[in-house]
Amino acid sequence: MTTQSDPAAGPRPVRAGDGARRPNAVRERRRRGVIATIFLLPAIVLFVIFFVGPAGLGILYSFTDYRGYGEAEFVGVENYTSLFADEEFYSSLLRTVLYTVVAVPFGYFLSLTISALLVSKDVKGSALAQVIFFFPWLVSPIVTGVIFRWLFGENFGLVNYLITSAGLNPVKWAADPNLALVVVILAGSWGGTAFSMLLFMAAMRNIPASYLEAASLDGAGPLTRFRRITWPLLRPTSFLVILLGTIGAMKEFAMIQALNGGGPGTSNVLIVQYIYKTGFEQSKIGYASAASMVLMVILLAIALIQKRFDRSDLE
Numbered sequence: 001m002t003t004q005s006d007p008a009a010g011p012r013p014v015r016a017g018d019g020a021r022r023p024n025a026v027r028e029r030r031r032r033g034v035i036a037t038i039f040l041l042p043a044i045v046l047f048v049i050f051f052v053g054p055a056g057l058g059i060l061y062s063f064t065d066y067r068g069y070g071e072a073e074f075v076g077v078e079n080y081t082s083l084f085a086d087e088e089f090y091s092s093l094l095r096t097v098l099y100t101v102v103a104v105p106f107g108y109f110l111s112l113t114i115s116a117l118l119v120s121k122d123v124k125g126s127a128l129a130q131v132i133f134f135f136p137w138l139v140s141p142i143v144t145g146v147i148f149r150w151l152f153g154e155n156f157g158l159v160n161y162l163i164t165s166a167g168l169n170p171v172k173w174a175a176d177p178n179l180a181l182v183v184v185i186l187a188g189s190w191g192g193t194a195f196s197m198l199l200f201m202a203a204m205r206n207i208p209a210s211y212l213e214a215a216s217l218d219g220a221g222p223l224t225r226f227r228r229i230t231w232p233l234l235r236p237t238s239f240l241v242i243l244l245g246t247i248g249a250m251k252e253f254a255m256i257q258a259l260n261g262g263g264p265g266t267s268n269v270l271i272v273q274y275i276y277k278t279g280f281e282q283s284k285i286g287y288a289s290a291a292s293m294v295l296m297v298i299l300l301a302i303a304l305i306q307k308r309f310d311r312s313d314l315e
Contacts, residue, residue: 061286063076063077063286091269096249096272099270107196144187144259174264195244199237250272
C-alpha cells in the first residue's frame with residue numbers, strides 16, 4: 001500500500017483497488033442512464049408526437065390562411081390582427097375568465113371542506129363517503145354534462161320538478177345566461193372535486209399529529225386547529241389545486257358542449273369552444289390556430305406565476 005500526499009489533509013493511503021473501482025462506477029452510471037433512457041423513450045416519443053408536433057404545426061398554421069383543405073398561404077400576422085379586433089373572441093375570453101374566477105375558488109373550498117370532514121376521526125362512514133365523492137372523477141366530462149342537462153332541464157329536469165312540486169314557478173336554467181353559467185359551474189365543480197379532494201386528504205394525513213395534539217392541549221377547538229395549523233400547512237397543495245383547477249377551467253370544453261353547447265345562444269361560449277367553432281364549423285384553421293396560440297400564452301403565464309410563488313416560498 002502506497003501513500004498519496006494531500007496539502008490540506010496530509011498523506012492519505014491509496015489502496016490498490018481504487019483505480020479499478022472508479023471505471024466500474026462510471027460504467028454503472030452509464031448503464032443506469034441507458035436503462036433510464038430506454039424506459040423514458042416511449043413517453044418522449046408520445047410527447048413529441050402528440051404535443052411538440054401539433055404545437056409546432058399550430059404555430060405554423062397561425063401564420064397562414066389554411067382552411068383544412070387545399071394549400072396554406074402565408075399571411076403573416078393577419079390572423080392575430082383580426083383576432084384582436086374580434087369582439088366574439090374577447091367575449092369568449094372574458095366569459096372564460098369569469099367562469100374560472102368563480103369555479104376555481106368554489107371548487108377549492110368545496111374539496112377542502114369535504115377533505116377536512118373525511119379525514120376527521122369524529123366522522124363515521126368516511127370510507128363509504130370517500131367512494132361516493134370519488135365517483136364523479138370516474139365519469140366522463142360528457143356524461144357529467146348530460147347528467148346536469150337532465151337535472152336542470154326547464155321542462156323535464158328533476159330540479160324544476162321538485163321546485164314545481166313545492167308550489168313554486170320553474171326556473172329558466174337554460175334561457176337565462178347567468179343561470180346557465182351557474183349550472184356549468186356546479187357541473188364543473190361536481191366533476192373536479194374528487195381529484196382535489198384526494199390531494200388535500202393525502203396532505204392532511206401527512207401533517208404530524210403532534211401539532212394538532214399540542215394545539216388541542218392548549219385549548220384550541222377543531223375550527224381553530226384547522227385555521228391555525230392545518231390550512232397553513234396545506235399551502236403547497238393549495239397552490240397545486242388552484243393551478244390545476246385554473247388550467248382545467250380555462251380549457252373546459254367537453255362538459256359544456258354536452259351540457260348546453262355554450263348557450264343560450266353564444267352567451268356562454270368559452271375560449272376553447274370559440275376555437276372549435278371557428279376552426280371546425282367555419283373551416284378557419286389558421287385563424288383558430290392563432291386563437292390557440294393566444295390561449296397557450298395565457299396558460300404559460302399562469303404556470304409561470306405559480307412557479308414564481310414556489311420560488312418565493314423557498315426564499
